[in-house]
Amino acid sequence: MDIKDVFELASPDLFIPELEATNKQDALAEMVDKLVDSDHQISNRETVLQMLLSREQLGSTAIGPGVAFPHGRALATQDLIVVIARSSKGIDFDSTDGKPTNLFFMLVAPPQDSGNQYLGALAALVEKMQDDSLRDAFLNADEFDSAFKALTGEE
Amino acid sequence: MNRQLELLISIQNLELMLRDAEDADNSAEMETMGLKVDTERIKADLEAQIQEIEPRERGYFNRIKSRVDNPVVAVWDGHCTGCFAGVPTSFSSVANVNKVLHCESCGRILFIP
Numbered sequence: 001m002d003i004k005d006v007f008e009l010a011s012p013d014l015f016i017p018e019l020e021a022t023n024k025q026d027a028l029a030e031m032v033d034k035l036v037d038s039d040h041q042i043s044n045r046e047t048v049l050q051m052l053l054s055r056e057q058l059g060s061t062a063i064g065p066g067v068a069f070p071h072g073r074a075l076a077t078q079d080l081i082v083v084i085a086r087s088s089k090g091i092d093f094d095s096t097d098g099k100p101t102n103l104f105f106m107l108v109a110p111p112q113d114s115g116n117q118y119l120g121a122l123a124a125l126v127e128k129m130q131d132d133s134l135r136d137a138f139l140n141a142d143e144f145d146s147a148f149k150a151l152t153g154e155e
Numbered sequence: 156m157n158r159q160l161e162l163l164i165s166i167q168n169l170e171l172m173l174r175d176a177e178d179a180d181n182s183a184e185m186e187t188m189g190l191k192v193d194t195e196r197i198k199a200d201l202e203a204q205i206q207e208i209e210p211r212e213r214g215y216f217n218r219i220k221s222r223v224d225n226p227v228v229a230v231w232d233g234h235c236t237g238c239f240a241g242v243p244t245s246f247s248s249v250a251n252v253n254k255v256l257h258c259e260s261c262g263r264i265l266f267i268p
Contacts, residue, residue: 044266047161047168047266050161050165054172055172057200059190072168073175074168074171076268111171111236116181126189
């Protein structure tokens with residue numbers, strides 16, 4: 001799976017240009033709310049949030065630099081969904097380097113997915129986000145489309 | 156939502172995490188990404204949550220789990236996603252929101268998303 005495929009799982013209605021949250025729990029809740037408000041047949045907010053919090057308790061997904069990948073499988077979804085969020089001020093997400101996190105890629109996967117899309121999507125995002133220039137371009141993009149183009153290199 | 160059902164769903168989601176973490180290929184890839192999770196910690200969390208279930212429901216959960224890997228499943232398009240049998244439409248009614256329901260065909264615990 002390449003980054004274009006990943007972005008087909010995301011969409012402008014799953015993009016939060018600027019999080020209002022200032023802490024980890026609120027940031028996760030805001031991203032889950034975005035998911036529930038979108039047209040993805042997920043109405044059960046609490047079970048998805050609980051799954052993400054349980055995962056974070058086992059070790060932070062903020063593997064840096066400045067990026068976190070909250071993720072997991074949930075009964076509440078039939079499809080792999082990606083919510084993307086940014087925080088220009090940064091949020092304490094218990095990152096491995098101790099620095100604030102500015103970019104969030106939340107992946108919620110179904111119990112089963114063909115070809116292990118979930119892991120492929122996660123790997124593609126993690127790889128892209130290691131590139132400083134791509135990460136900066138993504139962070140500074142005005143909107144979803146330009147953020148997408150920043151990552152895929154499209155004009 | 157019913158606290159017992161919430162717990163059962165959380166347990167099943169942790170079971171899915173454990174399944175991925177115990178898969179050698181998945182685990183190796185997660186480790187490369189810096190996202191590997193210790194399986195013993197997942198098991199400890201699972202056990203703690205299982206102990207929170209009321210004894211009667213826990214007994215039922217353990218009986219189903221001895222037969223199938225996924226004792227708690229979602230209902231999608233009116234079907235149990237464990238055995239794919241149809242689920243009566245009455246299951247989705249407001250009166251059932253706070254109840255732990257079981258598939259009439261396979262006995263799995265049902266979650267209506």
